[in-house]
Amino acid sequence: MLVFMTISVIAGFLLANQSPINSNLSTVVKSPFIAAAISFIVGTIFLAITSLSMSGRIFPSLSFIQTQPAWIWLGGILGSIYLTSNVLLFPQIGAIQTVILPVLGQIVMGTIIDMFGWFGAKQLPMTWIKFIGIIIMVVGIFIAVVVPSIKNRDVRQFDSETVSGQHPTVVLGWQIWAVVIGFVAATQQAINGHLGTLL
Incomplete structure (x- = not known):
């Protein structure tokens, strides 16, 4: 378990490095x-x-493809939406929010998937300990990403220059989309x- x-x-x-690399590309x-x-x-x-x-082998058998539900093949499409959105988000809301907001969305959605046992996941009911753990994780992300970025003038300046001149509604739209992805x-x-x- 520790290995995984x-x-x-x-x-x-590695994922945190993907967005700036793809944005440069x-x-x-x-x-x-x-x-x-x-x-x-x-x-x-x-x-x-x-x-x-x-x-x-590279591909699954034809019989396997025919016997599985259609939703099982959606991972590639969702992955392309996620990857492309990160490329779009980075120059719109800056490095800090491009990292934090999708992680926030992942925590919330991951918790929901576990609670209801969606997509073949083992159903794990919400408990007070798990809820407190999620809050601690969100606070930890804030401390680990936001606080150092606030002290880093280069990152802070990049993010402020990125959103300057944009209408607040446009920025909010990108922020909401970051959580959605x-x-x-x-x-x-x-x-x-x-x-x-x-x-």
């Missing part, structure tokens, strides 16, 4: 959609090689986790 928790933490570190290719497509193509090639070397990310992870278990 460690892998999850490392994945979180978007600047180079002059399109967030081309940047997202390149990211997915590179990821697909990497995963295909990994899958082929570990299991000797956190919901999307948690849903994608649950779907892909269930698909991985079945495969």
